[in-house]
Amino acid sequence: MTEQTARAENEAATPVASAAAAPEPTPSTALERENAEMKDRLLRTLAEMENLRRRTEREVTEARLYGVASFARDVLVVADNMRRALDAMPPELHASAQADMKALVDGVELTERELLKALEKNGVRQFTPQGEKFDPNIEQAIFEVPDASVPAGSIVQVVQPGYMIGDRVLRPALVGVSKGGPKVAPNSSSSNDNTKASVEES
Numbered sequence: 001m002t003e004q005t006a007r008a009e010n011e012a013a014t015p016v017a018s019a020a021a022a023p024e025p026t027p028s029t030a031l032e033r034e035n036a037e038m039k040d041r042l043l044r045t046l047a048e049m050e051n052l053r054r055r056t057e058r059e060v061t062e063a064r065l066y067g068v069a070s071f072a073r074d075v076l077v078v079a080d081n082m083r084r085a086l087d088a089m090p091p092e093l094h095a096s097a098q099a100d101m102k103a104l105v106d107g108v109e110l111t112e113r114e115l116l117k118a119l120e121k122n123g124v125r126q127f128t129p130q131g132e133k134f135d136p137n138i139e140q141a142i143f144e145v146p147d148a149s150v151p152a153g154s155i156v157q158v159v160q161p162g163y164m165i166g167d168r169v170l171r172p173a174l175v176g177v178s179k180g181g182p183k184v185a186p187n188s189s190s191s192n193d194n195t196k197a198s199v200e201e202s
Contacts, residue, residue, distance in 0.1 A: 065123045065166045072124045075115070076163055076171060079126075082112040119163075128161045129173055138162060140172040147178040154178045 086108055094105055116126055129139055134153050145156045155175045162173030 062166075066168070068122065069165055069168075069170060072119065072122070072163075072165060073170060075119065079112065079115050079119070080160065082108060082115070086112065123166050124170060125164045126161050127164060127173065128158050129155050129175065130158050131155060134175065134177045138164070138169050138172055139175050141177045142174050143176045144179045145176050146180045148180050148182075150178045151182050152179050 086105065089105060094102065097105065119126070127138070129135070132155050133151075134141060134155055139155065139162060142159060147156055150156060154177070156178045157176035158173055159176065160174040163170040
């Protein structure tokens with residue numbers, strides 16, 4: 001009677017124990033999960049490496065471009081002096097000059113073109129905003145010109161060309177701005193305020 005009771009208790013306990021035990025994952029399921037984790041980790045690493053490569057390329061380009069800004073600004077003085085020397089000789093005098101004088105002027109013009117070409121090759125670009133709308137971000141107004149034939153805030157004279165290095169201003173253009181003409185478009189009212197402020201400051 002005691003053995004039967006013990007056997008019955010054992011048989012009753014066995015199903016409960018087996019039900020409580022969690023089923024172990026099969027080897028294939030564990031491998032798939034590990035494979036998915038490794039793939040995710042690899043994709044993240046590749047994305048981080050690509051971001052690092054792009055950031056490094058951008059930093060190297062900016063360092064190369066903007067690192068020479070001080071040198072380029074000094075070279076602009078040479079370009080300005082060449083232009084002043086050429087402007088000092090009237091066109092009619094250049095046309096009637098003797099062969100040796102004409103060769104000298106042509107040589108200065110060629111040197112100026114080569115200098116500007118070398119600057120442009122290294123990211124420095126000249127701009128002359130004649131006839132454009134005044135932009136205080138890249139131009140500096142040094143005087144106003146009363147002219148009712150053009151819209152107020154237009155550039156009517158460029159005293160000195162400006163230069164950009166990449167997308168930054170290396171040197172603003174020195175300009176004369178018109179006043180007294182018709183008003184510009186309504187969406188540029190803020191720009192007109194900046195124009196007046198810049199002219200008054202100068």
